[in-house]
Amino acid sequence: MNSGELDILLVEDNQDDMDLALHAMKREKLANHIFVARDGEEALDFLFCRGAFAHRSFEHPPKLVLLDLKLPKVDGMEVLKQVKSDPRTKIIPVVIMTSSKEERDLVASYHLGANSYIQKPVDFEQFRETVKTVGLYWLVINQPPVVEAPNLAGLAHDHH
């Protein structure tokens, strides 16, 4: 992992949740390359390399996006929708991590192309376990496609 690479984009507006998540990741040695976006707009700017993140390149997408649904400005569902409907970003794994276990949120998320849906357990021990499992799976076990060329997203294929 070089410095230009980002492992995880955590989209979380709540400071407590953010702290707990970061604490859990740190303990599991997953927090080396984490960027936290505090609302949906920031998350989109980051992912689409614009605004404050214009210097970023599509060549270096995050390996995993942990997305909360309830977000200020642009909510998580909208973020998911834009990411998954744009050829440049649609291959980025997005895991919904939320308090809600609402059926409609679940269904909507998968319909929009979420790669996974996880309810944050109340119990911190369980939460930590969940974060560990998710991180291990998407960053270590899962094999992402090789991004061949920047701005050729139109030719990008879903290798699944």
Add this chain to the structure above:
Amino acid sequence: METIEVTAKHVIEAETSARTFALFEQDPLLAHYRTARGAVAQDEDALRHLTADNPDQQRRLDALAPQVRAALEFAERMVAKRQQTHAAPGADEILETERLMDTVRATTQEMHAEETRLLSQRTQRTTAGRRLTSFIIVVGIFVGAGLLALARLAVNREIDVSARARAQIGILNSELEQRVEQRTAALQSEIAERKQAEDAAKESLATSETALKELADQKFALDQHALVAVTDVQGTITYANDKFCAVSQYSEDELIGQNHRILNSGHHPKEFFQQMYHTIANGKVWHGEIKNRAKDGSIYWVDTTIVPFVGADGKPRQYVAIRADITERKRADEALHESQERFRLLLDGVKDYAIYMLDPGGHVVSWNEGAARLKGYRSEEILGKHFSCFYVPEDREAGKPACELQESLAKGRFEAQAQRVRKDGSAFWANVVITPLYDDSGALRGFSKVARDITQQKADEREIRKLNDELEHRVVERTAQLETANKELEAFSYSVSHDLRAPLRHISGFSQMLVEEFGSTLDPGAQHYLDRIQAGTQKMGLLVDELLNLARVGRHVLNRQATKLNAIVAEVVAILQPDTAGRQVEWVIADLPAVECDPVLVKQVFQNLLANALKFTRPRADGNAQAGASAPPSHAIIEISHKEEEDGQPVFMVRDNGVGFSMKYVDKLFGVFQRLHSAEEFEGTGIGLVTVQRIVHKHGGRVWAEGELDKGAAFYFTLGVGKQAETKSNEATAGGRL
């Protein structure tokens, strides 16, 4: 006879006038005397002629002639003496005239008596003979009169007069002969006539015999048809024919001599028979229908004609009654009348329906009480009128009356709900049915119309529609309200799941971090409090999750599908496996049928019930700690089975040998947040059984529980009337057939 009387009168007149002249010497009297004297002469001739055939009368005429002569001579003398002397006659002369007159009177009276006798004798004979006799008498009298005239001529001593008289007699004689001949001819013709009449009578006698035969035949025919009886004027039966006997059931012997009253049925009023007797007693024919009673008491009707036979005194002698048995017709009439009456009563009894009939042209021909009430017309006002007057003017102008009749003809029936008008012009809503009526030959007889006032019904319908609209409006409103409330509730549970769980997570997370990072520096008291915080957050997390779950069940749309319950139970047991760690739990799972249900929800039911069973059998987990017959079982036994059919539905049961419950709290089992145990004894939220109940009710099923403290509890439920999937045994049977 008349001539005799006239002669006597003339003689007396002559005598009297001569005598009076002699007394008073008045010329008119003398003229009178002369006239009478002349008449007497003529009378004598006539009498001679008339009595020619009777020797006795001729003899009396012979005696009369000198008497007349003597009387007339005395009168002549008296007249001459008075004319000469102008002296009044003396008393002796008056007496002499009286004596002479009496002699003449006596003789003429004798002759008159004889003629009267003869006349009465001859009256007995035939009319022809009588006429002849009278003629002969007349002739005789004329002859007598003629002789008297001759006598008078001789007395007058006038020769020329005598010759003239003789010639006159000749003429008279020839006239007489001529008349005799005429009469003889007339007599002969009458005899011929009589002969003819006799022949005719003979002929008619022969004809009468034929007529009698015919009459007998006719009587026979009459006897075949009619009841014939004859009664006297008192009504006593004097004759009755066979048919009369047969119908009345009395023998002839029983009837003859009896008064006709024995047949009286009592049906007719007294006046009826009074009128009848009044008619026939006046010699008039009576005709009528009588209801009689036969011998056995049965009733028969006779159409009766009574003919009175009137005697010479103009009064009825007897009555002949000819009757025809019309019992059958009367019975039919009575039955028909009764049936008509019943029908009329029925129709008039129907007050709420107008029932009336129309002729083929649509004119009202019958009208019931209900029609009068509904339409306001009395029967006599509406009969004969056209039924179009019941329609509102627009319908009438549009030709609806005729159209509706046509439609009833085409379809056999016409029914409509329409506005109609009453007599007073007010409109009302009516349900009308028109049915054409045909006779046996299929010809249209008219139409029946039945109408009912549905004004109230219409008003009710309007009211119902209005209420319905209001209700629908309210339902829409309420639905909107409920939808809003539901959305609010959903928003609430959404925010609960997000917003309540997050702080819990934070409490849990940070207290855990505190323990991990600073645990070594904390004293045991602080450590204990942190543990309590952890327990609290966990419990609240559970509570929130279960509440959300309950809310989800409520919103969940039932999705029935054939479900193998054993598979679900096995899944649940696997899920619960961690909870049995370190415990000895015996699962007794029967072969459960496959049922149509929502597998997601039913899984929840088993999960909640089996979790409860595990929880409340926890005291049995300590194996063989206690022993003995009365001791509780050493391990937990959880039984899942089903009973056959309750209302056609299988009943599922989850039973345990746990701590059980007292049946007096059974009602609290399914209440939200209701708990029968303390949280220290058995953890729980009080929502699990409520969720079970909600799912079972959603399936249209029933859930209940039985329990005994320290012995165990059993929960039963059904899953409603969803189409039952084939059971294993059915599959086996089907397979066997294949």
